[in-house]
Amino acid sequence: MTTFVLIHGSSADSHYWYRVTPLLEKAGHQVIAPDLPAGDDSADFDDYAAAVIDAVGDQSSGVVIVGQSMGAFVAPIVATKVPTELIVLLAPMIPVSGETPGSWWGDTGQxxxxxxxxxxxxxxPEFNPVTIFFHDVPKDVTDELMKAGEPTQSEAIFGRKFPLDAWPAVPTRVxxxxxxxxxPLPLQERLSEERLGVQPDVIESGHLAAFGHPDLVAQKLEEYVSELG
Incomplete structure (x- = not known):
């Protein structure tokens, strides 16, 4: 059994994974999907990681950490504290040492x-959440999310630096x-190669893959686990 630790991105919470979690559990895996302290103006990425580490508890092996979007700032920090077999980054903001989420956009040419x-x-190209995020998410899922409203996200985290000096020595897939x-895919491909030295695997989805295409996300995660042996 693999323990998947699923880390959501910004302006989100653990509900982001609600369509992926049952697919992984049905396949016999354990899923831990904590809420980050996204509404806390004082929180930095060490605090975000601490929330995940607390949720993981005393897991000693078989952990795969998955970070979506800005969760890529958190996943590698957790991997330095939790025995981790694999880091998986989904549609990620791949950071470098000292970079903030606020500077990431210009740094990367997004x-x-x-x-x-x-x-x-x-x-x-002007930002509109329906156009940018929900263009391939089922209407019933979109309607539910719009009715619930967006989780609170402090803007302060966008000025917090990624604290690691280097990426951890843990196998990483994108x-x-x-x-x-x-x-966009060309950006993801370039950043994966430049910042991690890996070629990304590509699924047919928009940015919110866990909402729009949970089956493809779960399938890819299971493929990675099978490759671990």
Missing amino acids: PEAVRKYAEQNGFD IACANDRMF
């Missing part, structure tokens, strides 16, 4: 990547999304 992708695919309008 705005230009979105403009170019929007021109090629015929959508408005799942990029072919139809991601927030982090």
